[in-house]
Amino acid sequence: LDPSFPNAYYSRALSKFQLKQYTEAEKDFNAAYTLGLNDENLYCWRGANYYELQNYSTAIENLNKAILQNPNNEISFYYRGLSNFESGNYNEYVEDYNAALALKYYARAEIKFNMKDYKGALKDLNESLRLNPTYELAVIERGVTYYMLKKDNLAINDLTKAIMVDSTSAKAYYYRYLVKKNKNDVTGSNTDLMTAQSIDDNYVKEELSKKSY
Numbered sequence: 001l002d003p004s005f006p007n008a009y010y011s012r013a014l015s016k017f018q019l020k021q022y023t024e025a026e027k028d029f030n031a032a033y034t035l036g037l038n039d040e041n042l043y044c045w046r047g048a049n050y051y052e053l054q055n056y057s058t059a060i061e062n063l064n065k066a067i068l069q070n071p072n073n074e075i076s077f078y079y080r081g082l083s084n085f086e087s088g089n090y091n092e093y094v095e096d097y098n099a100a101l102a103l104k105y106y107a108r109a110e111i112k113f114n115m116k117d118y119k120g121a122l123k124d125l126n127e128s129l130r131l132n133p134t135y136e137l138a139v140i141e142r143g144v145t146y147y148m149l150k151k152d153n154l155a156i157n158d159l160t161k162a163i164m165v166d167s168t169s170a171k172a173y174y175y176r177y178l179v180k181k182n183k184n185d186v187t188g189s190n191t192d193l194m195t196a197q198s199i200d201d202n203y204v205k206e207e208l209s210k211k212s213y
Contacts, residue, residue, distance in 0.1 A: 006035035010042055017045060022052045040069035040076070048079040051086075059083040072137065074103040102132035109141060118148045136165050144175050155179045170200035174207055 013028035029046040047062030063080035066073060081096030109124035125142040128135060143158030159176040162169060177192035197204045 004035065006032040006037035009035065010037055013049070014045060017049050017052075020052070022049055025049050026053065040066045040073060043069070044073060044076045044079070047083070048075065051079050051083050054086070056083040056087045060087070072103060074100050074107075077103065098131040099135075102128040102135050102138065105131070106135065106138050106141070109138075109145075113141070113145060113148075118145050121145050122149065134165075136162055136169075139165075140169060140172050140175075143172065147175055147179055152179045152182050156183075168199055170196045170203045173199065174204055 009028045009032040013025045013032060016022075016025035016028060026046075026049055029042065029049060032042060033046070043062045043066035047059045047066060050056070050059035050062060060080055060083045063076050063083065066076040067080065070076070077096045077100040081093050081100060084090075084092040084096060105124045105128035109121040109128065112118075112121040112124060122142065122145045125138050125145060128138040129142065132138070139158050140162045143155045143162060146152075146155035146158060156176060156179045159172045159179065162172045163176070166172075173192045173196035177189045177196060180189035180192060193204070
């Protein structure tokens, strides 16, 4: 191994983790961290490794950092939930378990959406949001799904809710533009389109180049 290459230590640590060599994996995870690796994957799997070593507090500390960097990683919620359970933090365990399940439903909803099974996607998105009502990506995707189902009022409610939480989502603004266009709101639709373009013009160009909805 190149001692100056943290990814080499990280890769070897993952291999050792899969072989259940948790003590040896810990050394390589720590070496990767010491050499400057500081991303969600390292924190996620180092946290998982600490869980297997029954060091639950350190596991939670690492998994918190992973989730802070990427709140859409099911594995991080799964291992943090297990670590919370073993630590006696049962309320936190339920929250993490629900968050992990919400991500599963969201992932399946995306597959159904791409298959144009919009009713099936909506069912999974509703379940995802039941489990995690603050899951912003699911709110946006449900708004888009409502749009595809021609339920404009429900679509605009979800998309507006998402924009209130995060005003940097080009997708939310773009689909709200489409909904407002359907409702003959010329001023509102033009404003949302221009906002979407100012956030991510490439995304808007790509969407506009597709077939009309």
